[in-house]
Amino acid sequence: MPCRQKEVNPVPETFPNTPEAARPTMIDVARRAGVGLGTVSRVVNGGHGVREETAQRVRTAIDQLGFQRNEVARALRPGKKSSSLALVLGDLTNPFYATIAKAALEVAGQSGFAVVLGSVDEDPEGEKRAIRELVSRQVAGLMIVPDQGDHAFLAGAGVPVVFVDRPATGIEADIVMVDNEGGGRLATEHLLNQGHERIAILLAPSYYTTGRRLRGFRRAHRTAGLEVDESLVVQLPEGNAESAEKATRELMLRPDPPTAIFASTNFLTEGVLRALGELGREPAVVGFDDFRLADMLPTPVTVVASDIAELGRSAARLLLDRAAGTDRRPPQRIVLPCALIQRGSGERPPSAAKRKAR
Amino acid sequence: MPCRQKEVNPVPETFPNTPEAARPTMIDVARRAGVGLGTVSRVVNGGHGVREETAQRVRTAIDQLGFQRNEVARALRPGKKSSSLALVLGDLTNPFYATIAKAALEVAGQSGFAVVLGSVDEDPEGEKRAIRELVSRQVAGLMIVPDQGDHAFLAGAGVPVVFVDRPATGIEADIVMVDNEGGGRLATEHLLNQGHERIAILLAPSYYTTGRRLRGFRRAHRTAGLEVDESLVVQLPEGNAESAEKATRELMLRPDPPTAIFASTNFLTEGVLRALGELGREPAVVGFDDFRLADMLPTPVTVVASDIAELGRSAARLLLDRAAGTDRRPPQRIVLPCALIQRGSGERPPSAAKRKAR
DNA sequence: ATGCTGGACGGTAACGTTTCCAAGTTTTAG
DNA sequence: CTAAAACTTGGAAACGTTACCGTCCAGCAT
Numbered sequence: 143m144p145c146r147q148k149e150v151n152p153v154p155e156t157f158p159n160t161p162e163a164a165r166p167t168m169i170d171v172a173r174r175a176g177v178g179l180g181t182v183s184r185v186v187n188g189g190h191g192v193r194e195e196t197a198q199r200v201r202t203a204i205d206q207l208g209f210q211r212n213e214v215a216r217a218l219r220p221g222k223k224s225s226s227l228a229l230v231l232g233d234l235t236n237p238f239y240a241t242i243a244k245a246a247l248e249v250a251g252q253s254g255f256a257v258v259l260g261s262v263d264e265d266p267e268g269e270k271r272a273i274r275e276l277v278s279r280q281v282a283g284l285m286i287v288p289d290q291g292d293h294a295f296l297a298g299a300g301v302p303v304v305f306v307d308r309p310a311t312g313i314e315a316d317i318v319m320v321d322n323e324g325g326g327r328l329a330t331e332h333l334l335n336q337g338h339e340r341i342a343i344l345l346a347p348s349y350y351t352t353g354r355r356l357r358g359f360r361r362a363h364r365t366a367g368l369e370v371d372e373s374l375v376v377q378l379p380e381g382n383a384e385s386a387e388k389a390t391r392e393l394m395l396r397p398d399p400p401t402a403i404f405a406s407t408n409f410l411t412e413g414v415l416r417a418l419g420e421l422g423r424e425p426a427v428v429g430f431d432d433f434r435l436a437d438m439l440p441t442p443v444t445v446v447a448s449d450i451a452e453l454g455r456s457a458a459r460l461l462l463d464r465a466a467g468t469d470r471r472p473p474q475r476i477v478l479p480c481a482l483i484q485r486g487s488g489e490r491p492p493s494a495a496k497r498k499a500r
Numbered sequence: 501m502p503c504r505q506k507e508v509n510p511v512p513e514t515f516p517n518t519p520e521a522a523r524p525t526m527i528d529v530a531r532r533a534g535v536g537l538g539t540v541s542r543v544v545n546g547g548h549g550v551r552e553e554t555a556q557r558v559r560t561a562i563d564q565l566g567f568q569r570n571e572v573a574r575a576l577r578p579g580k581k582s583s584s585l586a587l588v589l590g591d592l593t594n595p596f597y598a599t600i601a602k603a604a605l606e607v608a609g610q611s612g613f614a615v616v617l618g619s620v621d622e623d624p625e626g627e628k629r630a631i632r633e634l635v636s637r638q639v640a641g642l643m644i645v646p647d648q649g650d651h652a653f654l655a656g657a658g659v660p661v662v663f664v665d666r667p668a669t670g671i672e673a674d675i676v677m678v679d680n681e682g683g684g685r686l687a688t689e690h691l692l693n694q695g696h697e698r699i700a701i702l703l704a705p706s707y708y709t710t711g712r713r714l715r716g717f718r719r720a721h722r723t724a725g726l727e728v729d730e731s732l733v734v735q736l737p738e739g740n741a742e743s744a745e746k747a748t749r750e751l752m753l754r755p756d757p758p759t760a761i762f763a764s765t766n767f768l769t770e771g772v773l774r775a776l777g778e779l780g781r782e783p784a785v786v787g788f789d790d791f792r793l794a795d796m797l798p799t800p801v802t803v804v805a806s807d808i809a810e811l812g813r814s815a816a817r818l819l820l821d822r823a824a825g826t827d828r829r830p831p832q833r834i835v836l837p838c839a840l841i842q843r844g845s846g847e848r849p850p851s852a853a854k855r856k857a858r
Numbered sequence: 859a860t861g862c863t864g865g866a867c868g869g870t871a872a873c874g875t876t877t878c879c880a881a882g883t884t885t886t887a888g
Numbered sequence: 889c890t891a892a893a894a895c896t897t898g899g900a901a902a903c904g905t906t907a908c909c910g911t912c913c914a915g916c917a918t
Contacts, residue, residue: 164658165658167903167904167905168904168905169904172868177867177868178867178868178869179868179869179870179904179905179906180867180868180869180870180906180907180908181866181867181868183905183906183907184866184867184906186905187906191865191866191867192866192867193865193866193867196866196867208656210632210635210636211636211904211905212636212638212903212904212905213636213637213638213905214572214575214576214582214637214638214903214904214905215576215873215903215904215905215906216904216905216906217572217873217905218572218573218576218872218873218874218875218903218904218905218906219872219873219905219906219907220872220873220906221873221906222873222905222906224572224637226616226637233602234592234598234599234601234602234605235595235598235599235602237593237595237598240592240593240595240598241592241593243592243617244591244592244593244619247592247617247618247619248619251618251619251630254633256616256617256618256633256634256637257616257617258584258614258615258616258617259601259605259614259615259616259617260605260609260614261602261605261606261609272609274568275612275614276614277568278568278569278570278571279571279572279582279584279614280570280571280572298566300522300523412792412793412796415796416796419796433793434770434792434793435770435791435792435793435797438770438773438774438777438797438798439793439796439797439798440796440797440798525873525874525875526874526875527874530898535897535898536897536898536899537874537875537876537898537899537900538876538877538878538897538898538899538900539896539897539898541875541876541877542876542896542897544875545876549895549896549897550896550897551895551896551897554896554897569874569875570873570874570875571875572873572874572875573873573874573875573876573903574874574875574876575875575903576873576874576875576876576902576903576904576905577875577876577877577902577903578876578902578903579876579903580875580876580903
């Protein structure tokens with residue numbers, strides 16, 4: 143008779159070099175409670191179809207042994223995806239991404255989902271690799287702040303995908319983003335209302351968001367009946383503060399400098415301010431996205447902001463619904479509004495810039 | 501004859517409501533390549549002991565089918581922990597934590613490890629729950645920025661643990677941290693050297709780090725032959741900027757305000773500056789931990805800083821070695837140095853504070 | 859009594875991988 | 889030319905869980 147006896151927490155003769163405490167399994171629990179394996183599983187998963195008395199005995203055994211379900215084994219069963227979501231985004235050091243991550247983590251955690259992070263530093267191919275890695279871990283869904291490039295390869299991944307902050311090409315999926323065009327228009331209109339007619343816009347390289355914000359910029363001009371001076375539309379080679387700083391310097395040292403600058407990204411805003419601080423110039427400045435300490439700088443910074451945390455929360459909620467199969471609607475498109483926060487830098491009149499211009 | 505024939509990517513008669521693309525398994529690959537299952541596994545894991553010709557055939561099949569190893573199934577095998585690390589820390593919105601996370605992610609990623617994040621908002625019990633969750637996901641190791649409270653329960657987790665930024669009680673484990681006492685001393689000495697004799701210190705509630713920084717503060721005083729005015733040692737009820745702001749206001753409105761303030765945390769520093777800005781006072785200020793825009797504030801902020809990213813990198817490296825079993829040394833204790841970054845706020849002489857004091 | 863229904867429970871087959879062992883094949887040595 | 893050794897390879901067990909399929913028993917209707 144093949145006696146498949148298994149020692150419960152066997153004491154190893156020689157202490158293993160990896161002091162790996164053998165964690166109890168459902169089988170251990172079953173044996174201890176004097177019930178079958180299936181019964182333990184039923185109890186662990188809600189306990190339907192188990193007599194209360196039996197369930198109690200099982201629960202006691204679970205407590206005594208300190209049993210905890212092995213999520214990996216659980217996820218192996220067909221259909222059962224693991225109870226983890228993946229989040230793929232850029233530099234966590236950017237408060238923008240960090241805020242999204244935090245919010246998503248929070249929502250996922252409330253539903254008992256863990257979040258596996260894939261940080262990708264602006265590398266179109268690295269992103270693909272990271273996503274493949276994540277998918278191979280059987281995550282229940284993907285939240286992606288996509289890089290440029292085709293994301294069609296995601297279609298075969300077999301898991302729901304939610305894009306965050308910007309859409310991706312090649313695949314139809316849910317998307318949660320902010321009203322970039324509206325924000326761009328808001329910022330620009332505000333500057334135009336102050337009487338500015340020469341407004342520069344700084345753009346990070348080829349993000350989707352960049353295009354929309356620029357569109358808002360143009361639209362505001364058109365509405366005001368003004369032409370956009372194309373030499374004031376600055377496409378930066380990189381999306382960091384240094385790049386913006388350099389561009390701002392060049393911009394302000396032109397014979398015909400702008401009287402206002404719209405920095406389309408939080409890091410760009412920083413760069414702009416840095417350059418202006420050194421030059422001692424004071425054009426009006428409006429940034430896109432709020433940032434910490436914006437109100438404490440020598441001239442508090444006016445920004446167009448949205449609820450970034452809500453971006454992360456919405457994405458996580460949507461993804462959880464998709465993963466659970468609760469949500470069968472066609473791909474959704476959630477757009478969060480932007481609001482203007484006036485702090486000072488955006489309210490400087492054109493004259494202020496001119497006054498110091500010489 | 502039990503013909504366990506399995507269709508390769510069978511076409512479902514009725515399209516399933518969850519459009520789950522059946523992903524190919526090793527068995528599919530084996531069949532396609534005309535080899536055994538074991539051979540495929542060997543090829544996937546480095547291909548030792550497989551003839552090159554056979555390996556090539558397998559690789560072709562893998563490419564054709566777009567096969568990718570199921571990490572979950574892999575992790576199920578005994579001994580094989582999953583190739584993920586867990587990172588448990590506080591508010592990701594705090595650049596301090598975000599920096600650690602980013603660095604750890606980077607190092608882990610280079611070794612093909614994913615990182616599962618558990619963010620815990622200053623909740624002693626929530627941390628425990630989060631850790632249990634993570635352990636049940638069979639992570640290969642834990643990196644924890646521990647909350648107060650006993651962490652003895654980790655001893656039975658069966659996975660290596662590395663503590664980050666501060667040690668935990670109840671368990672002997674690796675720890676990576678900064679030289680808090682040295683940093684505290686450095687900051688204090690710097691202020692003392694400027695001639696300050698009434699220096700206040702603001703402390704976040706009951707962190708380990710708080711105690712060490714305070715110790716450095718006291719030590720510097722003792723070395724200088726000065727008594728610490730205990731009324732200037734301010735234990736805050738919370739670790740946020742608001743709390744520090746309120747405390748600073750009270751401090752400065754005393755009949756005998758300090759001429760210098762040592763803020764022992766980046767958020768505290770922010771609060772201090774906020775209060776001083778409103779009051780129009782100018783005591784010297786030194787903060788612990790650098791932060792973005794510190795150099796752009798009206799008075800650039802002097803701080804004691806360390807390489808936070810290296811904190812995360814070291815932790816990840818150490819944990820990877822432990823997880824691989826490469827590192828069998830007794831628990832390590834890595835301490836990173838602190839350096840003073842002079843920017844202005846810390847170099848104001850006592851007279852400046854007094855001048856405006858009335 | 860007997861047959862039936864249905865709930866409670868035990869057992870077992872997967873899930874996809876790794877690892878071990880045995881069998882087969884080639885190479886090397888004697 | 890044979891024996892042994894080394895290398896390849898296929899097959900099967902096992903990891904811990906869930907889902908399904910029986911079995912068993914109590915209770916009920918006939």
